[in-house]
Amino acid sequence: MTGPAEPSRRSFHTTVIYGLWTLIAGALSLPAAIYLLVPPRARKEGQWVEAGDVAQLPLRSPEEVVFRRNRVDGWKITSEKATAWVVKLSEKDVVAFAPQCTHLGCAYHWDARHGNFLCPCHNSVFSIEGKVLAGPAPRPLDRYQAKLADGKLLLGPVGEAQS
Amino acid sequence: MIRPIVEWLEHRTGIETAVKNFLYEEIPASAGWRQVLGSVAIFCFLVQAFTGILLAFNYAPTPGEAYNSLKYIVTEVAGGRLIRGLHHWGASMMMVVVMLHLAQVFLWGAYKKPRETTWMAGVALLLVTFGYGLTGYLLPWDNRAYWATVVATQIAANSPGIGHYLSRLLGGEGAIGVVTFARFFALHVMILPPLTALLIGVHVYLVRKHGVTPEAGDTAPKKKFYPEQVFRDTIGIFVAFVILFLMAALVETPLGKLADPTDTSFIPRPEWYFLWLFQLLKFFEGPLEVVGSHILPGLAVLALLATPFIDRGALRRVRQRTLAGGVLGLAVLGLASLTAAAIATTPKTQETAAETGGPRDWQQLSPEELAGIGYFRKENCASCHAAGEGGAGIGPDLTGTAIRKSAAWMIQHFKSPQRMMPGTSMPPIQLSDAQLNSLAAFLLKLDPRNAKALYSAPQYAVEGAMVYQQNGCAACHQVNGAGMKIGPSLNGLAQRRSREWVEGHFADPRKLSPGSLMPPYRFTPRELERITSYLLAL
Numbered sequence: 001m002t003g004p005a006e007p008s009r010r011s012f013h014t015t016v017i018y019g020l021w022t023l024i025a026g027a028l029s030l031p032a033a034i035y036l037l038v039p040p041r042a043r044k045e046g047q048w049v050e051a052g053d054v055a056q057l058p059l060r061s062p063e064e065v066v067f068r069r070n071r072v073d074g075w076k077i078t079s080e081k082a083t084a085w086v087v088k089l090s091e092k093d094v095v096a097f098a099p100q101c102t103h104l105g106c107a108y109h110w111d112a113r114h115g116n117f118l119c120p121c122h123n124s125v126f127s128i129e130g131k132v133l134a135g136p137a138p139r140p141l142d143r144y145q146a147k148l149a150d151g152k153l154l155l156g157p158v159g160e161a162q163s
Numbered sequence: 164m165i166r167p168i169v170e171w172l173e174h175r176t177g178i179e180t181a182v183k184n185f186l187y188e189e190i191p192a193s194a195g196w197r198q199v200l201g202s203v204a205i206f207c208f209l210v211q212a213f214t215g216i217l218l219a220f221n222y223a224p225t226p227g228e229a230y231n232s233l234k235y236i237v238t239e240v241a242g243g244r245l246i247r248g249l250h251h252w253g254a255s256m257m258m259v260v261v262m263l264h265l266a267q268v269f270l271w272g273a274y275k276k277p278r279e280t281t282w283m284a285g286v287a288l289l290l291v292t293f294g295y296g297l298t299g300y301l302l303p304w305d306n307r308a309y310w311a312t313v314v315a316t317q318i319a320a321n322s323p324g325i326g327h328y329l330s331r332l333l334g335g336e337g338a339i340g341v342v343t344f345a346r347f348f349a350l351h352v353m354i355l356p357p358l359t360a361l362l363i364g365v366h367v368y369l370v371r372k373h374g375v376t377p378e379a380g381d382t383a384p385k386k387k388f389y390p391e392q393v394f395r396d397t398i399g400i401f402v403a404f405v406i407l408f409l410m411a412a413l414v415e416t417p418l419g420k421l422a423d424p425t426d427t428s429f430i431p432r433p434e435w436y437f438l439w440l441f442q443l444l445k446f447f448e449g450p451l452e453v454v455g456s457h458i459l460p461g462l463a464v465l466a467l468l469a470t471p472f473i474d475r476g477a478l479r480r481v482r483q484r485t486l487a488g489g490v491l492g493l494a495v496l497g498l499a500s501l502t503a504a505a506i507a508t509t510p511k512t513q514e515t516a517a518e519t520g521g522p523r524d525w526q527q528l529s530p531e532e533l534a535g536i537g538y539f540r541k542e543n544c545a546s547c548h549a550a551g552e553g554g555a556g557i558g559p560d561l562t563g564t565a566i567r568k569s570a571a572w573m574i575q576h577f578k579s580p581q582r583m584m585p586g587t588s589m590p591p592i593q594l595s596d597a598q599l600n601s602l603a604a605f606l607l608k609l610d611p612r613n614a615k616a617l618y619s620a621p622q623y624a625v626e627g628a629m630v631y632q633q634n635g636c637a638a639c640h641q642v643n644g645a646g647m648k649i650g651p652s653l654n655g656l657a658q659r660r661s662r663e664w665v666e667g668h669f670a671d672p673r674k675l676s677p678g679s680l681m682p683p684y685r686f687t688p689r690e691l692e693r694i695t696s697y698l699l700a701l
Contacts (some may be wrong), residue, residue: 013390020401027408028210031242032217038241070546074221075228075235076588077546 040074048147048154051084054094055151060128062087062110062117064099067155084144084155085110085117087128097130098142098158108141117141186389191377194392197271198375199399200264204288205367206400207257208359210407211295214250215352222302224348225341227588229304230421237418248411254296256407258436261292269491271481272474273376279471281369286467288362291355293436298351300434301344305419310431312339312347318456379478420559423584425572432509439501442508525620526701528608529645530637533628535605536620538598547589550614558589561606562614573603601632627697630690639681642701650681657699665695 051067065086070077084096085108097117101108106121116133117126124135131140145156173179221240223232236243265285268274274282301312316335320326334342386392423429433441440460447455466473474487525533539545547558568576572583577599580589592599609617631637637646642653656665664675669691672681686694 010390013394017390017394017397020397024401024404027404028213031245032213035217035240035242035246036220040235040239040241075223075231075239 048156051086051096051153051155053151054086054088054148054153057086057088057094059088059090062097062128064110065096065153069155085141086153089129094146094148094153095130096144096146096153096155098144100142101137102132102139102141103135103137186387186393188371188388189385190375190388190392191381192383192386193378193381194375194386196395196399197267198392199396200260200267201370202396203399203403204257204260204264205363206403207253207260208363210404211250211253211257212356214246214253215356217246218250219352224302224344226304226344226422227341229302229344231588233303233418237416244416245411248414248416249407251416252410252414253407254299255435256403256410258292258296260403261289265289266491266495269470270484270487271376271378272478272484272487274471274474275478276471276475278369278373278376281366281373282471283468284362284366284369286464288359288366289467290464291359291362294355295351295359296434296436298347298355301347302351303418304344304422306422306429307417307419307431309339309422309424310429311433312343314431314433316343321453322457323453376478379480421584421587425583430510432505435502438505439498442501442505525616525624527643528605528616528620528628529643530628530631530697531601531645532605532608533620533625534598534601534632535603536617537625537629538594538602539605539617540625542592542594542602545617550609550617558587562609570600570603570607573606574599577602597632601629623693624697624700626690627693627695630686630694631697634684642698650679653698654701656701662695662699665698666691669695 049067049069051065057063062085065084067082067084068079069082070079071082083099085099086094086096088094099107101119101121101124103119103122103124106119108117108119108124108126110116111118114125116128117130119125119135119137122136124137125133126137126141127133129140130143132138142158144158147154147156169179218236221232221236221243223229233247237247238244268282268285297311297315301308312335316330316333316339319333320330320335322329330336332346334340334344334346419429432438443459444452444455447453525536528536544550544561549558549560550562574596576583577592577594579591580587592602594602631642636653639650640646640653641648660668668675668681669684669686671683672679
């Protein structure tokens with residue numbers, strides 16, 4: 001059983017065993033990690049969505065605007081209801097805030113009495129320009145890309161506000 | 164660093180001793196390469212479990228979503244094609260390895276006393292492997308999946324005595340639908356895997372209890388399982404894995420068209436490992452059918468289970484087991500010829516004959532077909548359907564539709580997608596009948612070579628063709644050979660008439676062509692501009 005060649009033969013066996021199993025484990029776990037962690041190839045989403053007429057919108061009085069948009073949801077494109085808090089800051093400047101608090105995503109609302117946005121979950125307070133006034137929110141309200149065309153408000157994707 | 168942790172664990176759980184007992188198990192000196200197949204089979208099962216779980220992370224097991232989610236996995240999820248390939252080809256590999264393992268054990272007579280139960284657990288594992296195949300290839304919900312399920316549930320329903328209950332259990336009573344799908348999925352991922360794990364546990368336990376079967380006359384001192392035999396197992400597993408990985412990476416994994424119960428052009432064929440059974444059914448008709456579908460396969464399973472009790476002689480060298488070799492040879496020959504006959508009698512699919520000879524670009528399309536491009540764009544069909552290059556891949560690629568579908572089918576499908584394609588997520592198209600006709604006319608002409616017209620046809624021409632079509636110009640005029648010949652053909656109009664003349668002629672035909680039958684047309688300025696530009700471009 002134990003000839004002089006035995007130890008090197010044994011170490012050859014163990015080296016091959018560990019080496020090949022490492023290869024197999026790598027060849028399986030690397031694609032698995034890519035599969036789970038790399039975001040899927042993006043599909044083109046509808047670029048701009050019409051969110052309504054803002055000509056009648058009073059100055060500095062936020063209004064929750066409801067519109068429909070298409071969203072890529074895994075293997076589906078769903079047409080879903082979406083909302084934006086639209087504020088006409090001046091005749092030329094209309095902003096549309098994404099309706100989630102930047103803290104943990106609760107839906108905030110306009111508190112007309114105090115003139116600011118209030119999140120009911122953890123009491124974050126935002127100014128009419130979206131700036132954080134109080135509470136745990138880490139950044140100003142996110143905004144939709146917005147542009148005006150013939151008095152109609154067109155909304156694009158949501159991005160973080162530049163503060 | 165690691166040593167104290169191992170010692171701590173050993174003291175609490177005895178894990179190190181257990182692993183050592185497992186690895187330093189004594190095996191006969193005659194054990195060698197032929198024993199690696201069992202380990203490779205277990206490895207195949209583990210790969211299937213691993214890739215199956217990964218697929219389930221992005222897969223929706225309902226008829227409405229399965230196909231789309233699988234398409235999403237293979238076209239959009241990073242690495243999804245490889246993972247699905249591993250699972251798909253892994254199934255075939257597991258089947259091959261399990262059968263080779265069975266053949267090896269049979270040939271060497273390793274099922275003999277006291278190893279009868281080990282063998283029987285192995286036969287159960289073979290049946291479970293077939294069960295995976297059957298329940299698994301329903302899950303892509305393409306045509307093959309659909310028809311395989313129809314046939315399988317019908318066979319179950321025809322079982323003598325219990326057919327009715329089996330059919331109800333499989334959810335296949337009435338039509339194949341969401342319930343059938345849920346049951347097959349539950350079998351595939353909730354019943355079979357734990358059952359396999361249990362059977363593998365029993366099987367391996369019994370192998371360990373009785374020891375690896377030695378070659379007859381092997382009296383040499385025993386050796387340890389580790390590292391020499393583990394080395395052989397590892398090499399065997401690695402070879403299998405490399406083959407599997409290359410197949411998954413290089414061979415295209417089939418995904419047919421979305422299951423369509425009305426598609427009579429599809430020729431249903433099961434996976435290769437069921438072809439022999441499929442062929443067997445052809446030999447038995449009418450009341451005898453049960454012989455092919457139940458009795459013969461049942462007898463085969465019984466014969467397998469009873470093998471250790473039929474062949475009870477002392478262990479002999481494999482070269483002396485001529486009878487066993489003969490039986491195995493006959494079985495292989497039988498299965499192979501049934502499979503070959505099944506393949507030989509399968510007609511070639513129609514899809515290779517895709518030469519429809521359609522026009523190559525938009526100027527050669529008839530106005531009705533060109534208007535179809537307009538409706539295609541207007542309804543955003545390309546947001547779900549691929550048509551040649553471009554377009555998303557949720558719905559089927561439309562460049563091959565013309566070969567398989569009629570205009571009437573398409574129009575019904577536009578109006579009520581769910582009715583024609585159960586499970587589709589396509590919304591109904593809200594267009595008039597004439598407009599739907601136009602869309603269908605265009606899709607019938609669409610093939611991979613002219614699909615670029617979809618994107619290259621200029622918008623003015625498409626809109627012009629829509630005006631042409633809405634006003635029924637084809638009732639009197641011909642363009643590209645389509646339409647009536649009451650009025651003159653409109654091809655080459657630009658060589659004959661100026662823009663002003665054409666526009667003026669629409670407003671008052673008789674003024675410019677005395678005696679003309681053509682009524683005046685009151686177009687909006689945009690319509691007039693579009694139809695004139697279109698006609699002058701022909």
